[in-house]
Amino acid sequence: LITPVSPKGHLLPAQQRQIDLKGDISSTPVTGLSPKTEYSLTLYAIYPGRIGESATITTETTVLPPVSNFRVIEEGLFSLRLGWTPLLGKVDKYKIYVPRTDRPSLIYDQILSGDVSSHVIDTLEEDKEYTVEIYAVYPEGPSETVSVTGKTLKLVPVDKLLVQNATTDTVQARWSSVRGATGYRLTWSSSEGHIENVNLGDNFNFYMVQGLHAGTEYTITINPIFVDIEGPVTSAKAKTLESSAVQTLRASAVSTSSAVISWNAVPGATGYRLAWGPTAEFIGRDRPRQLALNGSTTEYVLKNLVHDTEYVLSLYVLFGSAVGPGITATFRTSPLGYVSNFKVTSYTSSSIDVEWSPIVGATEYKLTWSSEFVSPQSRYLDRSILRHSITGLQPQTLYSVSIHALYSNTEGPEITLSQQTGTVHYIELVHRFTKKQIATVFDLTFFV
Known part of the structure; x- marks a missing residue:
């Protein structure tokens, strides 16, 4: 007999139920019970014509697992x-x-x-x-x-907006991130009423405002965006410089990944701060960077640039702890170039010899060949190697041979040529001589 027990300890006979078992059964599962409920379980042994004494135990079911x-x-x-x-x-x-x-x-x-x-x-x-x-x-x-x-989040403004490093046509804006913001809207307006803005992703906390007028005061504002809702505005003012003390700032020897930056010396300067980063059109291709240089430096090599990307340079003059006037310039890195003068110099029935001209900035060359019946095979060659013999080829077979210049981990564009290997020629040399009336014949065959 299975009888539930009330929270006060009373049996509830109205909810009692019974399970009949065969005489050879010594255990059985009891199912269909309510969770977290105390039950009285009573067992009777039934003999022919009579019922034996009962045995009772009390137990409690466990609770259902919570979330x-x-x-x-x-x-x-x-x-x-x-x-x-x-x-x-x-x-x-x-x-x-x-x-x-x-x-x-x-x-x-x-x-x-x-x-x-x-x-x-x-x-x-x-x-x-x-x-x-x-x-x-x-x-x-x-x-x-x-x-x-x-x-839930609060619609808060940007806590801190810092506008600094003004030049004749740029200023740098930095701000603290806002928790939960999905983006930012940065706006700049001049005292003459010219207004522009840009929408930036949630990972931005720096932006270089470009294309400003010299000697003009600007109001820079920023507000966080939460999906389709704009947060409060934070603002700051900045004035572009009337003129830059550094008169010339230029980039030379520009390659796919580097450029030489030079400028004229400023008397009395204790140092320079050089900043560079992609222009607005190329945002996301590289990150803005800057460094401090001593006062005797008038040239610096920028390395690890991204190919075919326009950069804006900003150079500020340092006088002790004070930051003096700045100047800006732009340059664009070279695109990844094709290998030039790629040609076949000779071939046989089993080999093709190729050569090419060196390309500036390449760190390696990747040479690949294949035919209709042979899957592509590649060989990586040091930048100092300008020719290679491809061997082990099939005779009288048209091969496609291509070459890429490698720039660190980036492949340049491919240039391809086709060449058919030569035919196998059989030359039979027969030498006969007679000794003691016995003719011996040697046949020699070889490939050319």
Whole structure:
């Protein structure tokens, strides 16, 4: 007999049920019980014509597993993204809800299918703390409720906007990141009423404003963007220089990955600060960089540049701890070049000899050959090697031979030529001589 026990310790005979077992059974599972419930289990031995004495035990079922690792994954302005670990047992559904704190009702209530493990509540208010509760519903009933507390973000401005390093036509803007922002809008306006702006991604906290007028005061503003909502504006003022003390700033010996930057010396300067980065059209191809140089330096080699990219240079004069006037210039790195004068110098039935001219900036050459019947094979050659003999080829076969210049880890464009290997010629040399009336014949065959 299986009889549930009330919380006060009383048997509930109305809910009692019975299981009949064969005489040779000594154990059996008891199913269909309610979770977290005390039961009285009574066993009787039944003999022919009579019932033996009973034995009774009391036990309690365990609770259904609650939702585990319930947490806030991401906080938004008006939303909370929540997640939890999928349960191992059979779950019919989940119920997730947000109770009100001021009265017994719900701000949010949603039934979710049993196979999900995350959910976004997107109908909340800005800058407010919420307690979110969830429980799993099993075939046997609901689990205990678990909860987590999260707070939506506040629509805040950029905390700090710094505008510095003004030249005659540029200024640099730096700002602190805003948590949860999906981007930023940077705007600059002159005292004459000219306004421009640019939208930047959430990973930006630096931007060089270009194309400004000399000796002009500008108002620089920035505001964070949260998906489609704009946050408050933070502003700062800056004035471009009337003129630059450095009169010439130029780039020379420009290659695919380097350039020589030179300028005229400024009397009394204790140093220079050189900054460089991609222009607006090429943002994202490389990162802005800068360094300090001593006062005797008037030339510097920029390395590890990105090919075919326009860069803007800014050079500032340093007088002790003070930053003096600056000047800007632009240059563009060379595109990755083709190998020139690639040609076949000779060939046989089993080889093709090729050569080419050197290309500036190349670190290696990649030579590849293939035919209709042979899959491509490649050979990497040092930049000092300008010719190569491809051997082990099939006679009278058309081969495609291509070459790339390699620039560190980047391949330049391909140039290809075709060449057919020669025909195998058989030359038979027959030598006869007679000795003691016996003729001996030697046949010698070889390839050319």
